[in-house]
Amino acid sequence: MSLDAAFDEPAFVPYLAVGDPGYDASLRYVEAVAEGGADVVELGLPFSEPIAEGSTIQSAIVRALEAGMTPDRYFEFVSELDVGVPLVCMTYYNLVYQYGDEAGPRPFVERAAEVGVDGFVIPDLPAEEAGPLRAACDAFGLDLVFIVAPTTEGERLDRMREFVSGYVYVQARLGTTGAREEVSEYTERSLARIADWDVPKAVGFGIKTGGHAERIVSAGADGVIVGSALVDIVADGHENGDPTGAVADRLEQKARELKQGALDGAPPRPGRR
């Protein structure tokens, strides 16, 4: 499935850690956010040293790992999913690089393509090192998304532009992920720097409410990426021992709110970007 087509209208892109808090519940949760209006789903493949995440998502990753999530289980999970929207695998380069018999990213990408993954976000893969993964993605028709931080400039920005496809993930504030009340002032500045890139721009990190989503889309984003606010719902449900169905309902509701916010932020004129 094509990733950039998912951004034809302001897109809602949820992130969930696969296997949090267990395999079956996690399947339900991904279906719930898709049902609630997701246009793309970022599926986190848990890695033991997730240095780019805040504490909320780290805890999710720990829960998933403790429940037995592995790359092979992850691939099984993805092949079992039937949500009708493109899927992006978010993980760390070590897992990609280590997978399979052959050194380098190709076996992982091949397997991901087989089970229906449409693209990757790899936060610890610098564009400078991305050549082999880009080549493997090209070989199997997958996209490679890059994260642009407020401090990304110069040569690094140029290289990302050269390698990126699908969409660009614009990090709206310095620091690690975390749902916060305030939407950062960095958003507009970050978007301005990549305004002429020909991929959709999705803004993430810290979006918690429909209101945030609306503000970010009206500031020029083509979509919003939401992780911690959804993972919080999973975590609360898990701590309180709530039934999976109840948690799934809450996720679906939250997804609706965020998708609606994104739609409300769209400029009144027709067409995109």
Add this chain to the structure above:
Amino acid sequence: MATERFDEFGGRHVPEPLEEPLEELAAGFEAAIESEEFWAEFEHLLEHYGGRPTPVFRADTLSERYDADIYLKHEDLLHGGAHKLNNTLGQGLLAKRAGKNRLIAETGAGQHGTATAMVGALLDLDTTVYMGRQDIQRQEMNVFRMRLLGAEVQAVTRGNEGLAEAVDAALEDLVANTEQTHYLVGSAVGPDPFPRMVREFQSVIGREAREQIQELHGDLPEACVACVGGGSNSLGLFTAFRDDDVAFYGAEPGGKGVDSGRHSAPLSASDEVEIFQGMRTKVIDEDTENHSVSAGLDYPSVGPEHAAMQASGRAEYHAVTDEEAMAAFRELSESEGIIPAFEPSHAIALALELAESGEHDSLLVNLCGRGDKDMRTAAEQFDLTPSS
């Protein structure tokens, strides 16, 4: 600024928000080492604060016993009791030049944390040290030292609660607080520029030793021997001899033996190359439990330059077991009146083995730390408590 690599090892595998600060750090480092003013200040502190130069000493009893000339680089005499201060002074000065007001560090045994806390106090920088909860319990005395020096010691409670987890916690702190914070990495590990920067600041060890040994011995040694945790004291010794006809030996922590599944010896006992804590390098394999009697060596990975030196054949790495290290610890104490730390005890054990096998007639060993911190374990092991 290009990222420096060591053949296929090293690199800078970090999330994008860390790229800019690391690039700035690399630029600051490159400017500093071209600056006479920086070197003047660094060398002044190494001499007057740290106590450099440290001597090279010929271990006469051991030399006779093993029929080889065995020399010790007395790095245990550096202020703080280990080689760590060379690096913390260098990076502390860099942080000052960059206008940072806060240092963070990871520590295992507490030696690097203590050396960082000293420099934080000396240069008036707020200091936070991340330390696994297990290590805090094992190394209480160093926790007291750090606190007395004014540092905040943060317990890390995830995973194995050890050194690797402390590095993760420090990296996360850095992601969140890059503007005012310098992450003072304690060994030649992590993303570029740390491995080359730590090597540069530690290489004073080998520069001194290369002159000293020629004076004492009349020649270069046939071999240099050092223990390898992350790899800073070993690179510190080796680098000055890089272009000489001198063999390099790294002593890795073999724990209970490389076949026991409990060691921290990625070079001598693993084929696994991974992307770990920002670098591409060797790590112990999945089924191995990270273990060493020495808290300063039980790191599951190793600096990328060592992985490259092993691959190219420039250096050899051997696993030394806990037991062999403890025997060397005792032997050096009894024969020369020097109590080494458990870390360099691994290097001593390897050097004695090389001498005994007749492989080399002259060896220079980096005695990179003193053993005070290890006395509790030694007392238990050797039954040193007085019988009542």
